[in-house]
Amino acid sequence: MMLSSKQVESMSLASYSQTLKTASDKKTLNTDPATLARVRTISDRLIAQVPVYRADAANWKWEVNVEKNDQVNAYCMPGGKIMVFTGLIEKLNATDDELAAVIGHEISHALREHGRERMSLAYAQQGGLALLAAVIGSKRNAATGLALGGATLGTQLFFSLPNSRTQETEADRMGLELAARAGYNPNAAVSLWTKMGQNGGKKPTEFLSSHPSDKTRIDDLTKLIPTVMPLYEQAKVGK
Numbered sequence: 243m244m245l246s247s248k249q250v251e252s253m254s255l256a257s258y259s260q261t262l263k264t265a266s267d268k269k270t271l272n273t274d275p276a277t278l279a280r281v282r283t284i285s286d287r288l289i290a291q292v293p294v295y296r297a298d299a300a301n302w303k304w305e306v307n308v309e310k311n312d313q314v315n316a317y318c319m320p321g322g323k324i325m326v327f328t329g330l331i332e333k334l335n336a337t338d339d340e341l342a343a344v345i346g347h348e349i350s351h352a353l354r355e356h357g358r359e360r361m362s363l364a365y366a367q368q369g370g371l372a373l374l375a376a377v378i379g380s381k382r383n384a385a386t387g388l389a390l391g392g393a394t395l396g397t398q399l400f401f402s403l404p405n406s407r408t409q410e411t412e413a414d415r416m417g418l419e420l421a422a423r424a425g426y427n428p429n430a431a432v433s434l435w436t437k438m439g440q441n442g443g444k445k446p447t448e449f450l451s452s453h454p455s456d457k458t459r460i461d462d463l464t465k466l467i468p469t470v471m472p473l474y475e476q477a478k479v480g481k
Contacts, residue, residue: 247355251321258323262307270310274328281326282306284342287424288349289322294423295353295416314441318348320355334437339421339430346424347417354412414459415466422470425477431463 265271272278285306292299302322311327314334318324330336330344414431422428439456 247320254319254321254323258305258319258325261309261325265307265309272308273310274308277328277331278308280338281308281331281341281345284338284426285324285345285349287426288342288346288420291420291423292349292353295420299353314438316344316348318345318352320352322349322352324348333441334434336434336437337430339427340434340437342421342424342426343417343431343434346421346426347413350413350416350420351409354409354416411459411462414463418463418466419470419473422474423477425474428463428467428470428474432460432467435460435463 262271289304304322306324308326308328312329313327314329316326316330324345418428418431435456
C-alpha cells in the first residue's frame with residue numbers, strides 16, 4: 243500500500259462531492275424520493291452489519307445517494323460514500339434482495355480497501371514504467387516503442403486485470419455474506435448476475451476483463467449460497 247487510508251478517503255471524498263455537485267446542477271440527484279428512501283433503507287440494513295468485518299467502519303461517515311443515470315451501475319467509495327444509478331434499478335427491474343446484492347458487493351470493496359489497493363498499484367506501475375522508459379529511452383526507434391508498449395500490455399494483462407478479478411471475486415463472496423446477515427435472500431445474487439449477463443452487448447473474454455465472466459461469477463456464488471443461508475434464516479427470525 244503506497245497510499246494511506248486517510249489519503250485515499252480524502253481523495254474519494256473530494257471526488258464524491260464533485261459528483262454530487264455535478265448531479266445536483268444537472269438536476270439528476272435524488273430526483274425520486276421513493277427510490278431514494280428504498281435505496282437508503284436497504285443500504286442502512288447492510289451498513290448495520292459492517293462491524294462484523296471491521297469495527298472502525300461503524301464510525302465512517304456513510305452517505306447514500308441516487309443519481310438518475312441510465313448506466314447499470316453502483317459504487318461505494320472508500321470511507322462509505324455510496325451512489326446507485328437508476329439504470330441499475332430500472333433496466334434490471336431489480337428487487338430489494340438484488341439491490342442488496344449489488345450494494346453489499348460495493349460496500350465490500352470499501353471494507354476491503356480495494357480502491358486504495360488499486361490506486362497504490364497504479365502509482366507503482368507508473369513508477370516502474372517510468373523507470374523502464376528512462377532505461378530504454380535513449381534508443382528512439384520502433385523497437386523502443388514496441389518494448390514499452392509490450393511492457394504496458396503485459397503489466398495490464400498479467401498483473402492489473404487478474405488482481406482486479408481477485409478483488410471482484412472477494413467482493414462477491416463478502417457481499418453475499420453481508421446481504422445474508424442483513425436479512426436479504428442470498429439467491430438474489432444469482433438472479434442479479436443472470437440479469438446482468440442478459441443486459442448489454444458482447445463482453446470481452448475473461449482473460450481480457452477486470453471482472454470475472456458472468457458464468458464464473460454465478461457458479462462461484464451458487465456454490466457459496468448454502469454456506470450463508472443459515473445467516474439469512476437467522477436474520478429473518480430476528481426481524
